[in-house]
Amino acid sequence: MVEISAESVIGPIQRLVATAQNGLEVIRFGGLETGATGTPFDVVERKPMYRLRRYFPTEELGSRPPVVLVPPMMISAEVYDVTTDAGAVGILHKAGIDPWVVDFGSPATEEGGWERTLADHVVAVSDVVDDVRRHTGRDVHLGGYSQGGMFCYQAGAYRHSKNLASIIAFGSPVDAVAGMPLGLPANIAAKGAEFLADHVFNRLAVTDQMARTGFQLLDPIKTVKARWDFVRQLHDREALLPREQQRRFLMTDGWVPWSGPAVAELLKQFVVHNRMMSGGFVVRDQLITLADLTCPILAFVGEVDDIGQPASVRGIRRAAARAEVFEATLRAGHFGLVVGGTAERQTWPGVAAWALWREGLGPKPDIVHEMSADIDPEAPASVGSVGSRFAHTAATVAEVGAGVGREIVGFASNAFRGTLELSSEAARALPRLSRLGQIQPHTRISLGGLLAEQGRRAPLGECFLFDDRVHTNAAVNTRIDNVVRGLIQVGLRPAAHVGVLMETRPSALVTIAALSRLGAVAILLPPGSDLARAAELTGIDTVVADPDNVKSAAATGLKVLVLGGGENRGLDVEVGGNVVDLEQIDPGAVRIPAWYKPNPGLARELGFVLLSGSGAAMEAKPVTNHRWALSAFGTATSADLDRNDTVYCLAPLHHSSGLLVSLGGAVAGGSRIALSRSLDPSQFADEVHRYGVTVVTYTWTMMREILDAEEFPLGRDHPVRLFIGSGMPVGLWQRTTDRFKPARVLEFYASIEGDVVLANVSGNKMGCKGRSVPGTAHVELAAYDAVAGRFLEDDEGFVRKCVDDEVGLLLGRATSGVEIPHGGMRGVFMQGDSWVPTENLFRRDADGDYWLVDNKHTVVKAPRGPVYTQPIVDQLDEIGEVDLAVAYGVESGNTQYAVAAVTVRAGADLPIEVVSEALRGLPSNDRPDLVHIVDEIPVSSTFRPSARELRTAGLPKPGPTTWCYDGHDGAYKELTEEVASRLFPAESAG
Structure with missing residues (x-):
């Protein structure tokens, strides 16, 4: 028994x-009654967005360094006082810190809470800094957990670090691409976030229960284990009580709802567009970049943090390139960084020690060290990521095959990610190409029409940025419509030809779009050009000018309409008579006539006229709506532009690159357009970061001005991914890609004649113009005698097509159903075909890529045959010591000689041997007769190097920096007086 x-x-x-x-x-x-009471505090400030708590209010104000703690939107302010004595505020106070906490309250109980935006929270945090500074007289250490840390970064940038002693962030993500929760591929997460922002959270808020459940689902295994441990120890009250406050906070008490607009804005700006990294996020219409942070930063990194993954948190080092950035790495998860044993032992004592060290009151904390500048954003996710935890759990259960499983998972993940990236690019490209294919002569398409489409699709979307302000699609379209009313009031009608004389500014963009919406034709006049000749050539009688150009416009005697200039317009002519101020017209008082139909422009109709040259050589280049759309959609496709991009328009709008590539590509791609007042290196660096510029447009040597600046403040961590434009010299191309790695150059060639658009999409062959953009005109090279100026025919009388590497004239197939423009040809390669010749000579390599060799009018007609200028320039540009190069023909007697001129970069020396070696890359007959160093090569207003003055000056004078080609040994030698008299007898006789 x-x-x-x-x-x-x-x-x-x-x-x-x-x-x-x-x-x-x-x-x-x-939960269990613990008997614990909260830490005493006073509410020092009560405002609609927040209540500002000061803990331990009996302490003298200003006697201790103030640390302000900001909670995330979904967690209550009590997160900093969960365990009273072992909580943040208690530990900080004991260490000699003055703790303050921001309480945003709950949107469910605060007036207007459900309408709160992300910007409201950022501005509130900035206001808190002013409040604490006013009360204490001391600069503030601003700290935030998770999204609260993001608020701190954003508020710090918003106020340019004013009155901030430091910023402290706990598990706060910065680089959304580097570490997404659940290990999701960034592009998939961005697509999902965009859908939620546009279709869910614009109608729905996040309840506290949803926030709690979502947080727990990020680590379901830990959540289940914690609940099981609680139930298993439910009999042992003494064992449960020490962690009961923390458990209740996580399970029930600590969660507050989010307002829908705030969540949508968070997803859009920082997940879809990743603007914490790129810059260009918007707070109350003001553009912000973390590059403006200059105060010291301490980022707490959780090694097993699934939400603020280490790679994402460490993005602050690249985003805030001008700040000292430190980190403290702890073996903790997301919540464990601020609550629990690790936080009690390391986080909050570390914060106190940090604040005292920055105040000069103590040594540097042991857990704090400088964050490395060599963080790899492509590094794998942390070992504590959700995916790896699942893998670890499976391995624990199975105890076999974990290594093989990881290999398979990694391979599958990379392949899946690559497939998705390709398919997403195709998904963006196909609709554009399809739309291009659907454009017929009678199709209604225009700049004004596309901007109206964009406004209907996303009225609150960001259209363009200027002077640190953002202008929405709705606001821009309203402004365009108001200008249209003003144009109607002064008597303009559809099809009218109207000059536009403006610098690159919002009013210029709006004017061009308003003329398009009216159905008129914008004649784009370059400022400083010969306006009298332009008026004679184009037949205009009306010019729209900005205040900077109104005086020169009025001097022509034409009717002048003044637009733009802001509050301080500084008009220096009397308004009245031939000068009308459009800003004084009340749009609401204008009667809209019955004939007005917005955006009537058809594809076949003229949309714009560009001008090139000057004086008697000035030419008008007509651009139809179809031609503009072709470049716009072609650029958007080739550059893969979308709503994540901000296109920085350095090219002037009166230039083909500005109108067709910058403006056109951005509008067709739905990208933001950033306009700059001028080309200034320091301004360029500031605006690239502040606007979050991803694509920079250029013309010719424009980037030289930026790269040559003595102090160029743009760090290696920049958001630029692409430079697009035309005419960049190969040497400058190399310098640009070296300086802006990993950005690349996308060089375009777009003829005004016909519909030819070439693009070097890969960027691998510097100097190459690439291939035809899909949807644009098919091109062919026609055999051409550059000396005689005529096509070469086959035995049947058709023009012969060039073989690979043969120089020929570039032709574009004429658009079907459209009347062939002036200069077009029929029966070129076969009966009945239609082609439009360009003015440029190309060769096509064996890969099918096209290389520009010359304009047919500038080929040097030397006794030995044609000498093409562009290959000479390309070879000289590859010399590191060469700054600029031009090649041109000079006639002496009855002979034309090929001459090249170079300028040398500051502080460099250009040996003759280097020149000889570089030009050996050309066949001997294609090398210049003379090469000389000059002090300056003029560049035009669009930064194109010009040989006109050098050509007019004739053959260069003999001397140590003028070299002539010696055909016997294939090298260049100094041109002496004796050699010059022998080589150029006509010059000697003269």
């Missing part, structure tokens, strides 16, 4: 009774 002791019976019964009693208390009150 087994003897049963009293203890063996009583013990389980007591345990059962204790479990029942504690369980009943949990059911009735939500």
Whole structure:
């Protein structure tokens, strides 16, 4: 018989009774009564967005360094006082810190809470800094957990670090691409975030229950384990009480709802567009970049943090390139960074020590070290990521095959990600190409029409940026419509030809779009050009000018309409008579006539006229709406532009690159357009970061001005991914890609004649113009005698097509159903075909890529045959010491000589041997007769190097920096007086 002791019976019964009693208390009150009381605080400020708490209010104001703690939107302010004595505020106070906490309250109970935006929170945090500074007289250490840390970064940038002693962030993501929760590929997460922002959170808020559940689902295994441990120890009250406040906070008490607009804005700006990294996020119409942060930063990194993954948190080092950035790495998860044993032992003592060190009151904390500048954004996610935890759990259960499983998962993940990236690019490109294919001569398409489409699709979307302000699609379209009313009021009608004389500014963009919406034709006049000749050539009688150009416009005697200039317009002519101020016309008082139909422009109709040259050589280049759309959609496709991009328009709008590539590509791609007042290197660096510029447009040597600046403040961590434009010299191309790695150059060639658009999409062959952009005109090279200026025919009388590497004239197939423009040709390669010749000579390599060799009018007609100028320039440009190069023909007697001129970069020396070696890359007959160093090569207003003055000056004078080609040994030698008299007898006779 087994003897049963009293203890063996009583013990389980007591345990059962204790479990029942504690369980009943949990059911009735939500948890166990701990007897703990909160830390005392005063509410120092009460404002609609927040209440500012000061803990331990009996301490003298200003006697201690103030640390302000900001919670994320979904967690209550009590996160910093969860465990009273072991919480943040208590530990900081004991260490000699003055703790303050921001309480945003709950949107469910605050007036207007459900309408709160992300910007409201950022501005509130900035206001808090002013409040604490006013109360304490000291600069503030601003700290935030998770999204609260993001608020701190954003507010710091918003106020340019004013009155901030430092910023401290705990598990705060910065680079959304580097580490997404759940290990999701960034592009998939961005697509999902965009859908939620546009279709869910614009109608729905996030309740506290949803926030809590979502947080727990990020680590379901830990959540289940914590609940099981709680139930398993429910009989042991003493064991549960130390962690009961933390458990109740996480399970019930600590969560607050989010307002829908704030969530949507968060997803759009920082997940879809990743603007914490790129810059260009918007706070109250003001553009912000973390590059403006200059105060010291301390980022706490959780090694097993699934939400603020280490790679994402460390993005602050690249985003805030001008700040000292430190980190403290802890073996903790997301919540464990601020609550629990690790936080009690390391986080909050570390924060206190940091603040004292920055104030000069103590040594540098042991856990703090400088964050490395060599962080690899492509590094794998942390070992504590959700995916790796699942893998670890599976391995623990199975105890076999984990290594193989990881290999398979990694391979599948990379392949899946690559497939998705390709398909997403195709998904963006196909609709554009399809739309291009659908454009017929009678199709209604125009700049004004595309901007109206964009406004209907996303009225609150950001259209363009200027002077640190953002202008929405709705606001821009309203402004365009108001200008249209003003144009109607002064008597303009569809098809009218109207000059536009403006610098690159919002009013210029709006004017061009308003003329398009009216159905008129914008004649784009370059400022400083010969306006009288332009008026004579184009037949205009009206010019729209900005205040900077109104005086020169009025001097022509034409009717002048003044637009733009802001509040301080500084008009220096009297308004009246031939000068009308459009800004004084009330749009609401204008009667809209019955004939007005917005955006009537058809593809076949003229949309713009560009001007090139000057004086008698000035030419008008007509651009139809179809031609503009072709370049616009072709650029958007080739550059893969979308709503994530901000296109920085350095090219002037009166230039083909500005109108067709910058403006056109951005509008067709739905990208933001950033306009700059001028080309200034320091301004360029500031605006690239502040606007979050991803694509920079250029013309010719424009980037030289930026790269040559003595102090160029743009760090290696920049958001630019692409430079697009035309005419960049190969040497400058190399310098640009070296300086802006990993950005690349996308060089375009777009003829005004016909519909030819070439693009070097890969960027691998510097100097190459690439291939035809899909949807644009098919091109062919026609055999051409550059000396005689005529096509070469085959035995049947058709023009012969060039073989690979043969120089020929570039032709574009004429658009079907459209009347061939002036200069077009029929029956070129076969009966009935239609082609439009360009003015440029190309060669096509064996890969099918096209290389520009010359304009047919500038080929040097030397006795040995044609000498093409562009290959000479390309070879010289590859010399590191060469700054600019031009090649041109000079006639002496009855002979034309090929001459090249170069300028040398500051501080460099150009040996003759280097020139000889570089030009050996050309066949001997294609090399210039003379090469000389000059002090300056003029560049035009569009930064195109010009040889006109050098050509007019004739052959260069003999001397040590003028070299002539010696055909006997294939090298260049100094041109002496003796050699010059022998080589150029006509010059000597003269």
